[in-house]
Amino acid sequence: MIDNNLRVERAVKRISQAQLAEVIGVSRQTIFAIENNKFIPSTELALKLSAYFGKTVNELFWLKE
Amino acid sequence: MNKKSYLLPHACQKVGWWMLLASLVFALCYVAIDSGLVTLNLRETPAILTFLATGLPFLSLMTICISQERNEDEYIQSLRARAVFIVVMYDFVVNMIVMSLTNVLVHHIPFDEFAAFHYVTSMCTNLPLLIVIYLVIFKGSLFINQIKMRHDRQ
Numbered sequence: 001m002i003d004n005n006l007r008v009e010r011a012v013k014r015i016s017q018a019q020l021a022e023v024i025g026v027s028r029q030t031i032f033a034i035e036n037n038k039f040i041p042s043t044e045l046a047l048k049l050s051a052y053f054g055k056t057v058n059e060l061f062w063l064k065e
Numbered sequence: 066m067n068k069k070s071y072l073l074p075h076a077c078q079k080v081g082w083w084m085l086l087a088s089l090v091f092a093l094c095y096v097a098i099d100s101g102l103v104t105l106n107l108r109e110t111p112a113i114l115t116f117l118a119t120g121l122p123f124l125s126l127m128t129i130c131i132s133q134e135r136n137e138d139e140y141i142q143s144l145r146a147r148a149v150f151i152v153v154m155y156d157f158v159v160n161m162i163v164m165s166l167t168n169v170l171v172h173h174i175p176f177d178e179f180a181a182f183h184y185v186t187s188m189c190t191n192l193p194l195l196i197v198i199y200l201v202i203f204k205g206s207l208f209i210n211q212i213k214m215r216h217d218r219q
Contacts, residue, residue: 017214032217
């Protein structure tokens with residue numbers, strides 16, 4: 001199972017789900033699903049998100065024990 | 066990476082919904098003429114109306130099915146794939162159970178070659194129903210997500 005702190009990073013940047021979705025080029029539903037661990041993004045999308053937040057992919061996503 | 070999409074543009078989905086609406090009107094006209102509620106001094110129901118009332122709904126549903134969403138990303142595609150999987154499993158399993166039971170209990174014939182052929186043809190003739198099931202599952206999951214997102218905001 002993969003967990004993430006996308007919601008936290010988004011709060012730090014003070015950006016809404018809709019704004020993030022627009023910047024990344026996905027739907028708001030996708031951001032919502034990732035934040036709620038309903039959907040695991042592809043490598044491409046994970047890299048885009050990490051680049052946007054200036055973090056490594058491992059800092060955004062990690063394996064839940 | 067540019068992924069080639071085999072789906073129609075999103076605008077086609079709107080066309081599909083309008084076609085569906087029109088086909089419902091045609092279906093009502095067909096029923097009204099066919100049942101004798103409306104008399105137009107016709108010997109029989111016009112063939113074009115029969116097509117518009119029966120073929121157009123199928124075409125419009127198909128158009129909606131194969132049209133992209135406004136933002137067709139990987140999550141939407143995963144929902145689409147899940148809906149397709151459920152529909153295929155439904156077609157395979159439910160059809161198998163229903164056909165087997167019908168053959169054995171109603172027609173009293175074993176599952177032989179004829180039954181197998183019957184099974185395959187019924188899998189194909191179920192297509193309009195499968196399209197409806199697909200749309201209910203796919204659009205339903207999008208709708209449920211919208212509701213969840215609305216609650217999440219509050």
